[in-house]
Amino acid sequence: xxxxxxxxxxxxxxxxxxxxxxxxxxxxxxxxxxxxxxxxxxxxxxxxxxxxxxxxxxxxxxxxxxxxxxxxxxxxxxxxxxxxxxxxxxxxxxxxxxxxxxxxxxxxxxxxxxxxxxxxxxxxxxxxxxxxxxxxxxxxxxxxxxxxxxxxxxxxxxxxxxxxxxxxxxxxxxxxxxxxxxxxxxxxxxxxxxxxxxxxxxxxxxxxxxxxxxxxxxxxxxxxxxxxxxxxxxxxxxxxxxxxxxxxxxx
Numbered sequence: 001x002x003x004x005x006x007x008x009x010x011x012x013x014x015x016x017x018x019x020x021x022x023x024x025x026x027x028x029x030x031x032x033x034x035x036x037x038x039x040x041x042x043x044x045x046x047x048x049x050x051x052x053x054x055x056x057x058x059x060x061x062x063x064x065x066x067x068x069x070x071x072x073x074x075x076x077x078x079x080x081x082x083x084x085x086x087x088x089x090x091x092x093x094x095x096x097x098x099x100x101x102x103x104x105x106x107x108x109x110x111x112x113x114x115x116x117x118x119x120x121x122x123x124x125x126x127x128x129x130x131x132x133x134x135x136x137x138x139x140x141x142x143x144x145x146x147x148x149x150x151x152x153x154x155x156x157x158x159x160x161x162x163x164x165x166x167x168x169x170x171x172x173x174x175x176x177x178x179x180x181x182x183x184x185x186x187x188x189x190x191x192x193x194x195x196x197x198x199x200x201x202x203x204x205x206x207x208x209x210x211x212x213x214x215x216x217x218x219x220x221x222x223x224x225x226x227x228x229x230x231x232x233x234x235x236x237x238x239x240x241x242x243x244x245x246x247x248x249x250x251x
Contacts, residue, residue, distance in 0.1 A: 046122070056074075
């Protein structure tokens, strides 16, 4: 990422964020819980989101816990392998219900069947890229505020139905290459800040994916090494996501 682009986007995001009255928190915000989750025997771990989470999973076998094809080819599979190895005596049940192209309203429409009915002990959600990408392509008109309010309502519904669930909210991210251009900013930064605001408001664990990718690029790796089109991670990108997730969640 070029320094002038980074600085201009960051400053613009602060200006827009201030205008709508949201806190832009850089690192280690209060409430960004870390540490081991007390997993119990038979606990369900569920990954939800869009194509980044979907990662080509096989929907025909999605009802089978710990099924390789059903978990897809991305970060959920890498995390699942580590969890099943590290907690082999617990009989964990791990599912992936991400669906390519989905936005917050799409998740809400299928939430009962694809989330609440599974009764997850740990629920990881990554959503937000399509909410802006589809808007830029003229296929959606949702504002950042619509994203924030819809996401907050979804998490409120989840807390009410599953009061003991550990919520893990993943930071939406993009890299400056491929489909991602200057027109994504500063609005994408505002949406990321809203995602963090919603996460903190529900006491969720925050997974700083954008921060991890920014650090990797700053260290000298080109953005397309991590996500060729700026949105969908490569194998290396998914691996970095899995490490970042496990570091943040602590399991």
